[in-house]
Amino acid sequence: MAAETASLLPSQAFPSQPTKISSIKTLAESPGLTSIPATHTFTPDLHDQVICVPEGSIPVIDYSLLISGTPDQRSKTVHELGRACQDWGFFMVINHGVPENLLSSILDGCKGFFDLPEEEKQEFKGNHVLDPIRSGTSCNVSVEKAFYWRDFLKFFVHPVFYSPTKPAGLSEISLEYSQRVREVARGLLKGISESLGLEGSYIDKALNLEQGKQIFVANLYPTCPQPELAMGLPPHSDHGLLTLLIYNGIGGLQIQHEGKWVNVCALPNSFLVNTGDHLEILSNGRYKSVLHRAMVNSKATRISIAMIHGPSLDSVVSPATELLVSSKGNEPAAYVGMKYKDYLELQQSNKLDGKSCLDRVRSSSLATASVCVPNHEGNNDTSMIS
Ligand SMILES: O=C(O)CCC(=O)C(=O)O
């Protein structure tokens, strides 16, 4: 077993075949582990400068004002949402109405999944990026060169609800959690539509959110003996419109703001929300998706749950035409239309690499670039989008 070998060998002698390490959890729990395998080592420049921003600089949105505030409070909150999306691509949401005990139960449920014996987790391994339930380690071990200090469980919860059948109770709690979070995401997207000068229901209708894809992603970052050499998740943007994230009180999320990395600490009982690539596309670049990454530590295991909210799989997403025409003249569309399903496959089948997936649908890159859309056998067919 990889775990037993791991404690006996120096880091250079770890198996170069990453698939031998079935989970970081097993590896991290191997007795006497003092170094990490070369396969999981990142060059230090990824741990570049992190800055501290003054307390209170990260935008906070009071959801209750958006839903049941006075007209003045509502329009002020819509304005704040717009500023947060434009200046940060990131904000915290308080007073969202999702009960605190549901947040702790869902985090416990995910811990229960990661604590299952390896063979039981393997039952939910999945093969293809669009399989409705997948669990594993790193991100996409077939294309990555260095592997992340992270195990994951992903499952699709809308429009059709899937969930692992183990551990007992996870399915029920994740159904309730998904529904409650989805409601909040739709409320936020309504406010975001308005902040763009569009009708409140614009995004909902244009991207068919009634059938919107919602993906539950649980991340486990075990303690790491050399956290300065490891990466929980490398810099990336999320593919959807909005991601709502919670975690178990152990920090590690960093977002990029004005070119610098900023540590994020959630206010108690809040959601951390980041804007995704499809909000950037729809808004024609007014609201850029935020780069973020997850760091690991040597003291405590971190669990996070990212809930990704995207368009329906069949929606072809392009910039809102209403944003391209104004009294000042026409603005060119900065992105070409692509079916969300194809984008999702593209991003999930490639290594996580900043915003490289979004770069492929930028209009400016079209003259020179071709777009690789993986087929269902996982091979890459190169096709030009036009
Ligand atoms: O664990 C975190 O804080 C970030 C997770 C994340 O970025 C993701 O799952 O896409």
Ligand SMILES: [Fe+2]
């Ligand atoms: Fe992410």
